[in-house]
Amino acid sequence: MHKGDVDAAIARYQDALRLNAYYAKARLLLAGAYEKKGDRTRALECYQQYLKMFPDGHDVSKVRKKIEKLSHSKS
Numbered sequence: 001m002h003k004g005d006v007d008a009a010i011a012r013y014q015d016a017l018r019l020n021a022y023y024a025k026a027r028l029l030l031a032g033a034y035e036k037k038g039d040r041t042r043a044l045e046c047y048q049q050y051l052k053m054f055p056d057g058h059d060v061s062k063v064r065k066k067i068e069k070l071s072h073s074k075s
Contacts, residue, residue: 006033006036006037007037009029009033010030010033010034010037013026013027013029013030013033014030017030021053022053024050024053024054024057024059027046027049027050027053028046028047028050028059028063030046031043031046031047031050031066034046035066035070040070040073043066043070044067044070044071047063047066047067047070048067050063051063051064051067
């Protein structure tokens, strides 16, 4: 994603999650990539999945803020 190719980054993060569905960092990076691409629905889904899988994760407060922002921007 640092090279500016969001679609390639999304594919890489999806590959990582196919190999390990509990790879928290890949799930957050995928959510961020979808958000950067403007796909709020998929970003929101990824952030919500993260919270379900990692309710005690170190990024929970940040993820909740992202979910709140994306939820309100959809309406």
